Amino acid sequence: MSKTVLEVKDLVVHYETDEAVVEAVNNISFSLEAGDTLGLVGETGAGKTTVALSIMGLLPYPPSHIVQGSILLDGQDITKLKERELRKIRGNKVSMIFQDPMTALNPVRTVGEQIAEVIRLHQKVSRKEAYQKAEEMLEMVGIPKERSKEYPHQFSGGMKQRVVIAIALACNPELLIADEPTTALDVTIQAQVLELMRDLQKNNQTALLLITHDFGVVADICKKCAVIYAGEIVEYGTVEDIFDHPAHPYTLGLFHSLPSLDEDVERLTPIDGMMSDPTDLPTGCSFCDRCDRATSLCSQSDPALVELSRGHYVKCHHCVKEEN
């Protein structure tokens, strides 16, 4: 068994504003091993990005703060580290790809310099060596090294995202967090970038935490998948568990909401209503207002995450355990 790179335990994150307390992340636990790919799927406001920022130690404080829980990166609890120590980890052991490649690069520096900068921040190498490494990184993400002297505006959206990936992977991190890496890209470009990420991840044995709203992207590159709703993991398992035997009513609802390319469906069956207000979560199951299986039990007590079959966890009162 490969070593555990990341272990998030009972993480609770709140945002405190003057108006209210937003319960963004409520008791999330998961772990990632080297070479693992976990897709974190959820809708806007589910707390996906908050999880990512917590792991990077980039949560804006105030208004946000980690109420409880620990985030072990390579055995080290990063919630207890000082900013100076965090800086050594960021970009080195763990790096992040942001959603919008258009704003993630500094417009007044060449892409080569920007990649070399990360390398020089974390490794004791000369300027020249760093630049050579930067050129290698560019080649690795499929950009000819001659373009290292160009500025970000000379690249198209997909190319910029490749540069961002090159920066993220420059120091060979153990964990890569990708927050909606292809959402801002066109479909044909998205396919190219996903292909690249899959290859790189396979070759480098980097653990990948992919945050997305798109089940299609998860099916493309992930091995495991966690469905997150109102700051909680409601279903967790391998992609086979989630795609072929979805159990939680929310997961099922999401699948039924998607128009399919293969089947002809006259009408979609959406999930009723909308996500409960994270400043005012219900006492029981946070999905019970929208759930067609909800009973009085659901509105009174919050279900626990139980193991349905080996490695397949569901947080619902009404999912019956399979006997195998």
Place this chain on the structure above:
Amino acid sequence: MGALLEVQHLKKFYPTARGVLHAVDDVSFSLEGGKTLGVVGESGCGKSTLGKTILRLEDPTSGSIQFEGKEIGGLSTGEFKHYRKEMQMIFQDPFASLNPRMSVRQIIAETFDIYPELCPKEEIGKRVDELMDTVGLAKRFANSYPHELDGGRRQRIGIARALSMRPKFIVCDEPVSALDVSIQAQILNLLQDLQEQMGIAYIFITHDLSVVKHISDEICVMYLGQVVEQCATKELFNNTLHPYTQALLSAIPVPSLHNRRKKILLKGELSSPIDPKPGCRFAARCIYATEECHKSTPKLREACPGHFAACHHIGNMGET
């Protein structure tokens, strides 16, 4: 019955510092009442400009737009006002398309300020309630402001505003792409219901092939300002002719582990349609491209009955 909307050789060019941008370049189609035409393409293919030009939010460079047999492309703003009531638009971004300083009621009722003949003053309140009911907005939101509501509700306001003048057709410019999937499905269902009840025709502009397949009767695939393939929805998915459409279809990440398509990865990226050279605009990325493709522009021709495609190699590459 004649077509509700007939667009012929429509062109919209923008002068830019680097040359003339061919945003919409010779697009023709017709739309019957109560039907949906899907317009699919990636960013920069001119699909939004096409929608805005038809509604005369942009003035066409050339070409004709006929609405119920009457030419509307060349009308002045004043003359066109009469037709505005018949054709409406739903915008992509429900956060940007509603005036943040107006309440929901004011936004929907504004139509009746502009066209007093549509609804007598004393019935405006009732009519707004009706409209909110039609699009599934609870009455308690009537005095809310857009920023207090979520994306799905905001998009419903946009739809109510478009419906307020009982239009014959609506241009939907990416109406669901800013919404979450569960909300997206609610809005798609609403749009379908409205079409059934009121017989509204849609031009449905989107980059999402699975959405367009779900809602459209006919589909236009656009690439850099031109239509590359056009036919009935079923036909397009069962018998994809144009190499660009094939690549587009294969590139969609499918939310399933089974019957996965083999991906056709396109080389390169979209160029911009500024002063395009003659030849097929897709040639640089196309796996089938030959010398001919770089030299002469393929015409949109009927490859099989009702199925149009613009490619020199249809038939040669074998029907996939």
Place this chain on the structure above:
Amino acid sequence: MAKMQTPAMARLARKNRRRKQEAGVSSLGYEAWKRLKRNRMAMIGMVIILLLIACAIFAPLIAPYDYEYQDYNAILQPPSGTHLMGTDNFGRDIFSRVVYGTRISIPIGLICVCISSTVGGTFGALAAFYGGKTENIIMRFMDIYQSIPSMLLAIAIAAALGSGMRNLIFAIALGTIPLYARVVRGAILTVKRKDYVQAARAIGASTGRLIIKHMLPNCVGPIIVQMTFSVAAGILTAASLSYIGLGIAPPTPEWGAMLNAGKQYLQTYPHMLIFPGLMIMITVLALNLFGDGLRDALDPRLK
């Protein structure tokens, strides 16, 4: 992994609910007001402004003497119990004159701003809306206009038309028109391409409706702020013009004119200058503080 439901969390949830109910009726104006209320300096400024306005309205009740009443037995008195701010060289009570002065200075500031913002704003809005040639003509004209120093322009106009409140207002207002043309044009340009403006065009809204209902309300922030600042600037210009004898003629108690009258007693009886000077300073400071706070409050990004 059951969610804990400690009493503390239940309290939290209740508090959240209550806060939301309070905020339930919120409109943008209400939210801006809430933000403004939190800004202490702005609130101090606002209170001072309100006091000054009250002072102008109730001047006859507040002032112990008539502003024109001359007591030759009590000329050039230092501040005392009977004359709070002392008396001037004609034996007039300075406190009363300062109080009556608000009736001149505050309206001058307000009316100037109303005139220049309406005229300048209209030009700016038209320039931004139509763009192209119209914009070029209007804005180049404003450029030329603005290249004339506004003080010089005001002096020239005041000198040509003679003194008096109406001419003074006219002279000051004319000088700040290009400023508003610029501010409004900039503001309209930022909202011109917004989707909701397109949406209003799509339902057939006329040009006037587009500008008045959809564009202006969404860019009032910078305009209102500019207005508070130029009320202060207007009061200062009026005082300066009066000081050099081109504004309000004595015996009308304008603060600038009072400064002018007191300048020869600067060394012997400084109280004649200090009090009207102080009033100008306080008024301008209050308006600037309020303007600053308003700018922050109206910007929803600074939430």
